[in-house]
Every structure is written in structure tokens, then in C-alpha cells.
Amino acid sequence: MHKDELIALSAKITDGTATDEEIVRFNAYYDALLATGGDVPGYPDEEALLQGIRGRTKPAGTIRLTWIKAAAAAAVLFGIVTGAWMVTRKDAPSIAETHQQQPDVKPGTNSAFLTLADGRRISLDDVQPGDVASQGNIKITKTDKGEVVYEAQPSADDAGKAASWNELSTPRGGQFRLLLPDGTKVWLNAASSLRFPATFTERERLVVLSGEGYFEVATDKKKPFVVQSASQRVKVLGTHFNIQAYTEEPLAKTSLLEGSVEVTAGAVSTKLSPGEQSRYNSKTMRIEAGPADVSAAAAWKNGYFVFNDTYLSDVIRQLSRWYDVQADFSSLPPIRYTGTIPRTVPLSSALKMLEITGNVQFEVNQNTIYAR
Incomplete structure (x- = not known):
């Protein structure tokens, strides 16, 4: 079995789609990992492994007991096999050393507030699927999948009317999906907000983003569809892209997956092609654009953190927003990470993945992450 096959198998274990045979195969690798005391194991001879699987495979009712071990271990092994979690320090501690008792902080959930033009603020956590509200000829519903949908029936009376602006906002530890009246799909990450008109009656479809959002724009x-944030303006006709524009982040990043976009900050503009990312520094007022792993930038909407040579401080900022905790950044060493963490695991498991890869350990005290 090749490393990339093991990565895919770890992902299936994590999301619960693995078969009984795949679970047994995974457990064999995990047993090898434990036997090495935390070093990345070799990839066992395939035929020998299959013989072991055939000898251990039992009816589904019994085999499912091994899924518990597999699911608990998947997060750890998943992080290890995805590029061996490259860091600048080489003296990695063993698994036994990293199994420190950590407060169990649950991952974030689908959580958001919808603020209507008349000032009504609706907690979408408490709303059952079905009708949420109405504004004139706008019908707002919530689907079984947890998405808010705006359905508009424009009329001749809409011409010349001022737009009625709504806002969808997510707390720390929350995310949500939105279908705008033009058919554009939006995913909002934690601690983010999107202001948008209930109907697009102007010459451009303008929305205002704070935080991070992934957009699939209807053509x-x-x-033109325009996303305005505090430091930049992104203009498109129809495309798929991710914008990270948190005020606490040093850079505003726009990552393009499909189509084309024009990013403007002040008097400076740049056009992106698929596979490129722009990075705007508000201090230097400069935009840099170039090739990037843009699929990694948008991985959060599919349930993963993906890091590519990312500084630990950036990693912890992302974790702190999703798990709704604080962090002591003064204690973080200047190391970098490459790897993947499922967003479904508790904070303690996410931190253990980071501990395995470098000479750093974490503790959570009074809802704050500390490195030591």
C-alpha cells in the first residue's frame, strides 16, 4: 500500500465511510505505529497484511468493535501520514509523551444568527427546517441540510427601491451555509459575517464580508458579483473562490478555484487565474499574486484544516476560532506545519497531532491554549 492510499484510508476512517476490511487494515497500520513508539511506521508487505486481514475478519457485528479504536486513532495517524508533518525541529516526542490529559473542547457546529432589515435577529440554531421569515416578496427558509435559502419573486415595484440589507453572522465555533436570491452559494467560516441585499436590484451584486467565506457565484x-471587505474588493461574473479577510490576520487572501476574479485594494488591482492566490498586506498596501494550493485554502468548508508549511501561530489562530478558545501566542515557537486535521475531532486530539510533530506540548487552562 502506498502512502497516498493510506492517507485516503485515514480520511474514510475519520468520516465513518470505511468498510470492515478497511477498518481492519487501518488497525494493522496503527498497531505498527504503536509498536514503533511513535515513529512513522514502514508500510507493511501487502500480501502479509492481507493474510492478517483475512484471518481477523469477522461478522460485521464483531468487527464494528474495532471501529472504535480506528476512529480514535485515525486523527493521529492521518496527521502523521500526510507528509510526515514537516517541521523545523527534528526531535519529535513519542506518542506516550504526547498523551497528556487535555480538557476536552468540542469542535464547532453549524451555528449562526440572521439579522433582517427590520432589526429582527433570529438564532438559526433554534429554527427547525422550514420557513424562517419573510420580507415583502422574499421568502427565507432553512433546509434539512442546515442551509438558509433566499427565494425572491421580483416585481416591477422593485425598480428604484432601496435595497433591504440582511446579515448572516457566525460566532466563534460556528459555520453556516447560505443560498442568495441570485443562486450564489456561500459558506461562512467561524467568527465571520456577510451583509447582503434581500434582492439584487442594482447594477452589481454587492455583498460585504468580514472574516472568511467561500463563494460559488451564479453567472x-x-x-457582476462584488465582495467588499475591510481592505479589498473582489469582482467576478461567475466563479468559485475563497476569501480570508479577518482583521486579526496579517494578510487578506483570495484563492481562486474556478473562473477569474479581479482583486482591488486602494489603487492597486490584480487578476487571478484558477490555482492562484492574492495576498494583500494592509501595512505595506501591496498585493502579491502567484500559484498556491487553493484547494487547501478552501478545505475548511469540506471539514478539514489543511496546512502547507504554515507557521504555528497561524495554525493556532485557526484552531482558536473553530474551538472558541483563546491562545497565548507569546509562548508559541516559530515552527511550521504541513498536514491535515479533521475539523470534527475535539481540541485535545487536534493538539496531540501537533505535539507529535515537534518539540512542543500544549495545555489548555481557563479556555486558553498554552505551549510549553
Whole structure:
């Protein structure tokens, strides 16, 4: 079995789609990992492994007991096999050393507030699937999948009317999906907000983003779609892209997966092609653009943190927003990470993955992450 196959198997274990045979195969690798005391194991001879699987495979009712071990171990092994979690320090501690008792902080959930033009603020956590509210000829519903949908029935009376602005906001530890009246799909990450008109009656479809959002824009050549944030303006016709524009982050990043976009900050503009990312520094007021792993930038909407040579401080900022905790950044060493963490695991498991890879350990005290 090749390393990339093991990565895919770890992902299936994590999301619960693995078969009984795959679970047994995974456990064999995990047993090898434990036997090495935390070093990345070799990839056992395939035929020998299959013989072991055939000898251990039992009816589903019994085999499912091994899924418990597999699911608990998947997060750890998943992080190890995805590029061996490259860091600048080489003296990695063993698994036994990293199994420190950590407060169990649960991962974030689908959680958001919807603020209507008339000031009504609706907690979408408490709303059952079905009708949420109505504004004039706008119907707002919540689907079984937890998505808020705006359905508009434009009329001649809409012409010349001022837009009625709504806002969808997520707390720390929350995320949510939104379908705008033009058919554009939006995913909002934790601690983010999107202001948008209930109907797009102007010459451009303008929305205002704070935080991070992934957009799949419905094509309308007559009305460009514009995402305005605190430091930049992104203009498109129809495309898929991710914008990270948190005020506490040093850079505003726009990552393009499909189509094309124009990013403008002040008097400076740049156009992106698929596979490129722009990075705007508000201190230097400069935009840099170039090739990037843009799929990693948008991985959060699919349930993963993906890091590519990312500084620990950036990693911890992302974790702190999703798990709704604080962090003592003064204690973090200047090391970098490459790897993947499922967003479904508790904070203690996420931190253990980081501990395995470098000479750093974490503790959570009074809802704050400390490195030691």
C-alpha cells in the first residue's frame, strides 16, 4: 500500500465511510505505529497484511468493535501520514509523551444568527427546517441540510427601491451555509459575517464580508458579483473562490478555484487565474499574486484544516476560532506545519497531532491554549 492510499484510508476512517476490511487494515497500520513508539511506521508487505486481514475478519457485528479504536486513532495517524508533518525541529516526542490529559473542547457546529432589515435577529440554531421569515416578496427558509435559502419573486415595484440589507453572522465555533436570491452559494467560516441585499436590484451584486467565506457565484454577465471587505474588493461574473479577510490576520487572501476574479485594494488591482492566490498586506498596501494550493485554502468548508508549511501561530489562530478558545501566542515557537486535521475531532486530539510533530506540548487552562 502506498502512502497516498493510506492517507485516503485515514480520511474514510475519520468520516465513518470505511468498510470492515478497511477498518481492519487501518488497525494493522496503527498497531505498527504503536509498536514503533511513535515513529512513522514502514508500510507493511501487502500480501502479509492481507493474510492478517483475512484471518481477523469477522461478522460485521464483531468487527464494528474495532471501529472504535480506528476512529480514535485515525486523527493521529492521518496527521502523521500526510507528509510526515514537516517541521523545523527534528526531535519529535513519542506518542506516550504526547498523551497528556487535555480538557476536552468540542469542535464547532453549524451555528449562526440572521439579522433582517427590520432589526429582527433570529438564532438559526433554534429554527427547525422550514420557513424562517419573510420580507415583502422574499421568502427565507432553512433546509434539512442546515442551509438558509433566499427565494425572491421580483416585481416591477422593485425598480428604484432601496435595497433591504440582511446579515448572516457566525460566532466563534460556528459555520453556516447560505443560498442568495441570485443562486450564489456561500459558506461562512467561524467568527465571520456577510451583509447582503434581500434582492439584487442594482447594477452589481454587492455583498460585504468580514472574516472568511467561500463563494460559488451564479453567472450573470449583466450584473457582476462584488465582495467588499475591510481592505479589498473582489469582482467576478461567475466563479468559485475563497476569501480570508479577518482583521486579526496579517494578510487578506483570495484563492481562486474556478473562473477569474479581479482583486482591488486602494489603487492597486490584480487578476487571478484558477490555482492562484492574492495576498494583500494592509501595512505595506501591496498585493502579491502567484500559484498556491487553493484547494487547501478552501478545505475548511469540506471539514478539514489543511496546512502547507504554515507557521504555528497561524495554525493556532485557526484552531482558536473553530474551538472558541483563546491562545497565548507569546509562548508559541516559530515552527511550521504541513498536514491535515479533521475539523470534527475535539481540541485535545487536534493538539496531540501537533505535539507529535515537534518539540512542543500544549495545555489548555481557563479556555486558553498554552505551549510549553
